Amino acid sequence: MIYEFRVIDLAEEFGVHRNTIRNWIKSGAIPAKEGPGRRYIMDWSDYQRLCEKFGKTPRMPRTGGMQKPAQEQGPPPIKLKAVEGNKFYPDATWADICLTCGTCASACPIAGVDGLDPRKIVRMAALGLTDELVNTDWIWKCTMCAKCEEACPMDVKIVQLIRKIRSMRPRDQVPGPIHKGVVNCLERGNNLGIPKDDFLFLLEDLGNELAEECCPGFSTPVDVRGARILVTVNSKEPFAEPDDMKWWWKIFYATGESWTISSENWEGVNWGLFSGDDEALKTIVGRIVDNMKRLNCEGLLLPE
Numbered sequence: 001m002i003y004e005f006r007v008i009d010l011a012e013e014f015g016v017h018r019n020t021i022r023n024w025i026k027s028g029a030i031p032a033k034e035g036p037g038r039r040y041i042m043d044w045s046d047y048q049r050l051c052e053k054f055g056k057t058p059r060m061p062r063t064g065g066m067q068k069p070a071q072e073q074g075p076p077p078i079k080l081k082a083v084e085g086n087k088f089y090p091d092a093t094w095a096d097i098c099l100t101c102g103t104c105a106s107a108c109p110i111a112g113v114d115g116l117d118p119r120k121i122v123r124m125a126a127l128g129l130t131d132e133l134v135n136t137d138w139i140w141k142c143t144m145c146a147k148c149e150e151a152c153p154m155d156v157k158i159v160q161l162i163r164k165i166r167s168m169r170p171r172d173q174v175p176g177p178i179h180k181g182v183v184n185c186l187e188r189g190n191n192l193g194i195p196k197d198d199f200l201f202l203l204e205d206l207g208n209e210l211a212e213e214c215c216p217g218f219s220t221p222v223d224v225r226g227a228r229i230l231v232t233v234n235s236k237e238p239f240a241e242p243d244d245m246k247w248w249w250k251i252f253y254a255t256g257e258s259w260t261i262s263s264e265n266w267e268g269v270n271w272g273l274f275s276g277d278d279e280a281l282k283t284i285v286g287r288i289v290d291n292m293k294r295l296n297c298e299g300l301l302l303p304e
């Protein structure tokens with residue numbers, strides 16, 4: 001049996017500040033986990049224990065959503081068949097919290113493009129339409145800007161859902177270049193597969209240009225141990241718009257910043273995030289962390 005609550009209600013009930021409740025949840029003093037719609041969930045017995053500690057009588061929250069103790073329970077709730085074994089939601093309670101209000105669709109900058117509508121995606125997921133969602137190209141038109149999620153009054157994790165659906169598409173059917181970019185990044189350290197020698201040559205050449213143009217004495221710092229900031233690079237820049245990198249460098253020069261670029265695994269755009277490939281995402285992030293440790297940098301600049 002579970003007890004579902006909002007932080008604000010529990011704080012009011014026990015006469016403490018909201019942040020106190022949040023801190024107790026964070027520290028485990030209240031054994032609750034995040035639930036749907038900005039609510040938390042804990043065992044009814046834990047809630048009872050908490051009430052005892054505060055000398056309170058367990059009560060029904062104003063916001064509803066609680067499963068009543070056995071003696072107060074009515075007929076069992078109707079369960080959507082599709083919710084059982086639903087592949088998209090970590091917990092069945094996620095499946096039916098959507099109000100179908102459409103706020104997400106009105107916030108989405110590309111709603112309507114080829115029929116895309118985040119509300120439809122959420123409803124299809126709730127109904128367990130796995131194949132339809134995995135095979136639709138809507139999922140790949142989404143920019144993952146999260147405006148829908150920001151606007152949703154029920155805090156439905158729409159972006160998490162879309163990433164989950166993306167992860168279920170067979171890799172050889174991922175549209176566009178993003179999966180290829182992930183493979184390149186894993187094998188060659190950057191999304192566009194730029195060879196290390198070409199990259200280093202370009203950095204040196206651009207650095208010399210900058211020194212001649214406006215920054216006397218400048219040279220591009222590569223693998224400088226102890227530099228304050230590790231600067232990662234969007235491979236699109238060395239590939240197609242190399243001069244764009246110089247804008248950053250001019251700012252660093254003017255401010256006397258201590259920075260460096262790694263000669264290995266320098267890519268700053270993690271396409272594992274967009275393709276729904278969690279393993280690749282982790283590996284690529286891990287390599288940046290390794291670079292920071294190797295070069296003993298304090299800060300990180302990501303270009304996106």
Ligand code: SF4
Pocket residue numbers: 097098099100101102103104105118119122151152153154155156158
């Ligand atoms: S804004 Fe949230 S609750 Fe409203 S339709 Fe979209 S997902 Fe459902």
Ligand code: SF4
Pocket residue numbers: 107108109110111117118141142143144145146147148149158159
């Ligand atoms: S994350 Fe995707 S579905 Fe949500 S608002 Fe952005 S583009 Fe639209």
